[in-house]
Amino acid sequence: MITNEEIMDVMRAVLKTDVDESTSQNNCEKWDSMNHLNLVIELEDTFEVEFEPNEISLMKSFSDIKNIIANKLQ
Numbered sequence: 001m002i003t004n005e006e007i008m009d010v011m012r013a014v015l016k017t018d019v020d021e022s023t024s025q026n027n028c029e030k031w032d033s034m035n036h037l038n039l040v041i042e043l044e045d046t047f048e049v050e051f052e053p054n055e056i057s058l059m060k061s062f063s064d065i066k067n068i069i070a071n072k073l074q
Contacts, residue, residue, distance in 0.1 A: 014039045024061035
């Protein structure tokens with residue numbers, strides 16, 4: 001099972017900023033469109049999953065990412 005901390009570690013590495021469970025595109029200046037793509041690629045590589053385009057567009061917060069990954073790994 002993937003932990004919240006593992007997901008946040010990937011987010012921290014890509015966004016190069018502090019990340020917590022409340023992090024979202026709305027409150028993280030570094031989460032721009034380019035970093036969104038970098039984040040998706042890094043999440044796919046790290047957790048060995050492949051996201052569908054609709055899932056990628058729904059990834060707007062840590063919680064969204066956590067839920068999408070959890071659903072993929074069921």
